[in-house]
Amino acid sequence: MTVAEGITTLLFPFQWQHIYLPLLPAPLHHLLDAPVPFLMGIQRRDGAQRSTLELSNESNLCFVDIDNHRVDPPEDLPLFPDQLELIQEVNEVLLRFGLQPYGGSTTTKPAPAAPPCLSSLVLEDLMEDRRNGNLGGEELAVLERLQALARRCGGGGMAGGKTLGRAFEEEEEELKAAKMNVQLREVFAGRFTSMFGRYEEFVIHSASDLESWLGNREGTSNFDKGSFLSAQPTTHLHFLSRFLETAMFSSFVDSKVLSRWADQEPLQRVFDRRLERERLYNTLEDDPGNRLYRKCTVLHESVQAMERRLLKADHTAIHPHLLDMRIGQGRHQQGCFPRLQADVLAQGHHTNKWSSRYIPKRPVTTETTSGLDNDQREKFSPGRILCQSKLLDPSPSAVTQTQRGFVEGLLRECRVKTRHMLMERMGKESVELGQGEANITGLQENRLIHSLCDLLERTWGHGLQLKQGRSALWSHLLHYQANEEKMESPSNLYKPYAFLLCEEEREQFLFHLLSLNTVDYLCFTRKFTSISIPYRVVITPMKKLSIAMTMSNPWVCVSGELGDSGVRQIPKNTQEIIFQCQNLGRLSTLQLGQENSGLLAKCLVDCVIVHNEITGHTYRFPCGRWLGKGVGDGSLERVLIGQLVSPGGEEDSGRWTGTPPEQGSPPQSGRTGSLGSLSRKLSSAQVQEDTREAVNNLVKHFHKAEQERGNLTALLCGEGGLVRSLEQFLLHGFKSSRLFQRSVFIWDFVEKVVVSMETADQMGDLRESTELCDSLCHYANAINASPRNIGKEGKFQLLVCLGVRDRLLPQWLHLLAECHLTAVQYEKSALVRDRAAVHTLSRVLHTLHEFPIALETALVKGVDL
Known part of the structure; x- marks a missing residue:
């Protein structure tokens, strides 16, 4: 009981909100099957070991063996912030009081006892009170002689055989203590x-009055957890996200929040005053993210x-005195309690002249909100399923009612958790590729998923007949796997009151869990x-053009944040492949290629779809270009950039049936790298705005916390990325002398500029900086010499990425503009001929020069620069 009280006391300013039984009776x-957090004390009998306890949800329990000074925490329990420093500070406090850590004690000799102070005054006070004492003069004289004798003998004896010195010790x-x-x-x-x-x-005050706050309490968040965690040291995040x-x-x-309309909680009032004092003396850190450990x-x-x-x-006691009663009323026989006087007991409190000596006690607050009516208190009640008195009733009806309360509590918790997870995640799928503001981090995802796993573990452990492992849910899954066809009935595995045997609640529970299929979690x-x-x-050809898919030994290589799959050959006469490899993490790029088998092996690829068979995540890699010799570039x-498909989206319909779904083909004019109608339709203002937006997205990417950053490759090479915007800039105002001609690519213009510079350098007519010209020529020639056949679009994409990485792109842009x-190649209205536009x-x-830009291996493979 002392340990339990100590744990709850050290939680200040927080209060334990769940079942609290410091000593659990045997009935x-x-x-112990309660599917809610609890703090219970179990008596060890006859040297019994902990392994003899049949606990269904043991994986989530923390055992404290008081006798053996041992703590057995759960496997995934996070470390307390600055745990080692805190342990050292606690040990220092214990040593100052003569106690060794881990329950030992020092061997130092105790200090000699001081002279009696309080206890020795008892007889003296009694003897000096001759006026009010009940004892007569003779009895007091006897007490005086006894006290004098005790002083001469040095005994100072007291009742029970204790000396005054021992009492003082x-x-x-x-x-x-x-x-x-x-x-x-x-x-x-x-x-x-x-x-x-x-x-x-970080407290969110979203309601203007108490009624609206109580009515929308489940659907609103009162604390900005994401902003709070982002301001904490990285080493503290694991614990704080769970706490x-x-x-x-x-x-x-x-x-x-409630203190705006009602009296503040006593503990919170004390805590807030402590914070005010800390701010007054400037002891709170201005930057919590770089907080150092500071001793108390x-x-x-x-x-x-x-x-x-x-x-x-706190209380001034009165000396013994004669009661105001008639002579003879106080007489009684020795050893018998005297008869109480009715007329004395009937006197009112106003006659008590000693009442003014009492110091009024501070009223004890039993409810969290004073001044609220019963309905409001019930709404505010912080999740206690059953009151303590009902828990202590061992009758069968009370046990049934208790377990029924647990079932209702689990269902209510499932509804609240799933709704919270949906609200946290909804609308945030668009930021996975780095576009937009990320409001949820991977750490927060882990926090939400861990909370759900804890709920599932407690649900499957409720009412379990026999423990078969540390995790009740995992044991259930293993049992199902081993006996899929002849699985034992759940009624034989669980007790009658178990949650899984409550049909209606079980169906609602599954319904709430299935609602999570509408969002994606990447934790x-x-x-x-x-x-x-x-x-x-799955490779999806452009079916709207009715072009047969003819590819020669096609292959793919899928890359993610944790690695790549290596080259995977696709079987002949098929459009899909299933392979197994180590977790690639969140997918980013995909390389799609084929062998050089002549002009007949070509295909117009719409997109490639990659599906994670375990997590259910689907990635779409748009292409919309030709793959083959003599066609397109x-x-x-091709190096394709992935996009995570939203659950239930158009691309996700009917997955997975073995055949790729029908895909809407993107307009061919929307492809980058070639002169098309889109580049002519875009105004110069639109092109410049797109370029500024692409660079701005890259700057915002590096200013975010590392765990909130999206996919850098998508910001460089994806739709709306830097490569796309620079192509639009260089295609603006490009001359087209013929109505029907082959597509013109920016890489063709770059190659002509490189040849012109090399020729001018040989003839000594080069007017620009030789070092800058040499760098552009060196990079362009290295890309052309690469063994990879990535086409003209891929070469220009690689040139832009290398220029950004090596901080050469602005200088190269000036070289192209001054050539x-x-x-000859551009009209007068072209942006590349506008000195102000090029300078801007x-x-x-x-x-971008202040940021370190690391390129994926899929982009730079085969180029040694």
């Missing part, structure tokens, strides 16, 4: 003050405050990096 052992030990208790509480309170010193800045999901933190924040500095002051409280009397993909995952790849290999071929674009590109 109530069924409460016990009082000193109690005072010492009280001082240690205060200092330990201050150490932990200091840690919570450091972690949550600025929590008020923010606890009921006691939610109740703490709710109480803060008020240990001595806290002990002094406690001693002052002990010296201040599994990021977390389990070594797991083997099957991927399905003559590419035999004499530009006046160069300044915009210069903003």
Whole structure:
């Protein structure tokens, strides 16, 4: 019981919100099946080991063996922030009071007892009170002689065989324990003050009145968890992300919001005053993200405050005195309790002249909100399923009612959690490729998923007949796998009151879980990096043009944030392949190619779809270009940029039936790298705006926290990326002398400029900087010499990416604009011939020089630069 009380005391300013039974009686052992957090004390009998306890949800339990001084935490329990420093500070406090860590004690000799102080005054006070004492003069004289004799003998005997010195030693030990208790509480309170010193800045006050807040409490968030976590040190995130999901933190924040309309919680009032004092003395860190461990500095002051409280009397007791009664009324036989006088007891309180000596006690707040009616209190009740009195009733009807309450609580928790997960994730799928603002991080995803896994574990562990492993859910899945055809009935595996045997609640539970299929979570993909995952790849040709798909030994290579799959050959006469490899993480690029088998092997590819068979994530890699010799830009290999398909989206309909779904073909004019109608239709203002937006997206990418960043390759090479915008800039105003001609690519113009520079350099007519010209020629020739046949579009894309990485792109842009071929190839209204436009674009590109840009291997493979 002392350990349980100590744990709840050290939680200040938070309060334990769940089942609390410091000593669990034997008739109530069924409460160990409770699918809710609990704090219970179990008595060890006859040296029994912990393994003899049949607990269904053991994987989520923390065992504290008090006798053996051992703590057995759950496997995934995060470390407390600055745990080693905190342990060291606690040990220092224990050593100051003569206690060794881990339950030992010092061997130092105790200090000699001080002279009797309080206890020795008892007889003296009694003897000096001759006027009011009930004893006569003779009896008092006897007491005086007894006390004098005790002083001469040095005994100072008291009742029960204890001496006055021993009694004083016990009082000193109690005072010492009280001082240690205060200092330990201050150490932990200091840690919570450091972690949550600025929590008020992240509290969301979304309601204008109490009724609207109570009515929309489940659908609104009262605390900005994402912003709070982003301001914390990286080493603290694992613990804090889990702690923010606890009921006691939610109740703490709710109480803060509620304090606008009702009295503030006593503990929260004390905590807020402590924070005000910390701010007054400027002891709170201005930058929580770089917080250093700071030991508690008020240990001595806290002990002094406690001693002052002990010296201040809470109650002034009166000396023994004669009652105001008639002579003879107080007589009684020796050893018998005297008969009470009715007329004395009937006197009112107003006649008590000693009432003014009592110090009024502070009223104890039993509800979290004073001043609220019963309905409002019921709405505000922070998730306690059953009151403590019902839990302690061992009758069968009470046990059934208790378990029924657990079932209803699990269903309610499932509804709230799934709704919260949907609200957190809805509308955020568009930021996965780095476009837009990311409001949810991978850490927050892990927090939400862990909370759901904890709920599932408690649900499957409720009412389990026999524990078959640390995880009840995993044991159930293994049992199902081994006995899929002859699986034992759930009624034989679970007790009658188990959640899984409540048909209606089970159906609603599954309905809430299925609602999560409408959003995507990537935490599994990021977390389990070594797991083997099957991927399905489907190549979709452009069917609207009725062109048969003729490819010679096609192959794919899928790349993600954790690696690539290597080259995977697609079987003949098929459009798809299923392969298994180590988890690739979130997919980013896909290389699609074929062998050089002549002009007949060509195909107009609409897109390539990759499906993760375990997580269900689908990625679409748009193409819309030819693959083959003598057609398009003559590419035999394409590097495609992936897009995560939203669940339930148009591309996701009917997956997966073995045949690729019908895809809407993007307009051919929308393809980049060639002179088309789109480049002519775009105005110069639109082209410049697209370029500025592409660069701005890259700048915002690097200014975000690392865990919030999207896919850099998509910002460079995807739709709306930097490569696309620069192609639009260079295609603007490009001359076309014939109505019917082969597509003109920017790479053709770059090659002509390179040849012109090399010729001018040989003849000594080069007017530009030799170093810059040499760099452009060197990069262009290296790309042309690459063994990869990536086509003209791919070559220009690679040139732009290398120029951004090596901080050469703005200088190359000036070279292209100043070349004499530009006046021949471009109209006068072209942007590349506008010195102001070129200068502005160069300044915009210069903003990328301060960021380190790392290119994926799929982009630069085969080029040694």
